[in-house]
Amino acid sequence: MEKRHDVIVIGAGSGLTISSQAAERGLKVAVIDQGPFGGTCLNRGCIPSKMLIQSAEVMETIQRAYLFGIKAKATGLDWKGVMRRVNGTVDREAREVEQGNRSIKNITVYKATARFVGKKKLQVGKDIITAEKIFICAGTRPSVPPIPGLDTVKYITSDEALRLPLQPKTLTIIGGGYIAAELAHFFGSLGTKVTILQRSDKLLTNEDAEIAQAFTKAFSRKHIVVLNANTTRVFQQGKNIAVEYEVKGKKRVIAGEQLLVATGRVPNTDLLAIEKSGIATHKPGFVTTNEYMETNVPGIWAIGDIAGVYLFKHSANLEAAYAAQNAFGPQKARVPYDAMPHAVFSSPQIGSVGATEDELQEKNIPYAVGKYRYYDAAYGRSIEDKDGFVKVLADPKTKAILGCHILGTDAAILIHEVIIAMKAKLGVDGILDAVHIHPALPEVVQRAFAAIEF
16 A cells, blocks of 8 residues: 655655755655665765864864974874764764654654565665655765676775774775865875775875876875876785776786775665656766756655766755755746866865866867966965965856856965855956955965956
8 A cells, every 4th residue: 555645755865955855845755765764974985084184284283283383293093082072963964854854743664674565666675655746865875886896896986985993004096186285185194004096196186187196296295196007807805805906008006005995986776776767867877857856757856966967065055955945835947057166175176166277178168267376375374375376267257256166275265265255256356356364274264366357
């Protein structure tokens, strides 16, 4: 016998914005998640990783103390204490999120996996449930490439890396994206010898090329970075895991205590068997949606990573709010993706919003560039940041801000001034006309805008 609901939400991350709004309207809601509640961000992503990275930041501060005339050193590392602080917080919050949902009268929690068995029909455990409105918010999982021998060794992904009971002495990372960069920073700063195997000629290839190149140069001073490395096989070598890779036709082998595979993420659409519901997808399996987050099946929406527009928690939250409005509100509205920012919490840090120079060139969009180095500003020099710089891209005629990319200390904070200016369509003069505190670090942003040659 089918159990009928008014609304089904698959995924207890950003989808909880939708379920809570539906419940407030008195609708009968089903929330499906095998747990823990809170989604990838809380349990396996941004929250635990940034809490762990804070330990790395403290350690790096100690290691750089000599630059400021201070003799300091870390006398030890309580690895279990680091993990306990982070995962104790995460696990407690996940339980609280689940308990909160169970306490709401018209929400039914299904703590199980879900699979479509027909149009708007899902099998959840032993139950078949259906609803007129369904929201797919089931996220992504780590991608595991078909590397020969990988299935014969005990490798880890970002999921396991955030909960390792023991610190590895050596770590090999396959991949050079933001997950690899952030975890390399965490492990490396705390004393693990890290080797990164990146198949491209630089790390963070989705960033502005100039930013990515500068990051790669700075990161290579702290960790072993092997570029243009094509991984050919993986095998056990005593107690270590060995990775064979090829660079310019020459094969080499690196062995480490742990192997981390950080080669991107794939959507969970296959686990949901969404083809049985007639929902359209696009490569590599993301749910196809329109500007209202609607799928091709009326009454079914998709938001967050599984929709593949942006793979950020803040974009998922934005999409969830608009999907709820479009499903329950008086009128529909397009999701406003303009000025969508992101950050990489590594060392050095990156903050970015808008188009990259590469993207503007590919689209033949005219632009002017402004740059400014941290070290040329009083505060940048005081904190000894010799790698940091701000890069601004603007329309040479209208002075509209097309993009801004920051590498260096507090980049994820500094970028917010530009995000607001872009969202409010203030243009270059909006930054230049604002009085900036001297000698605070945001002066580097203002001076980059002043350096634009129109």
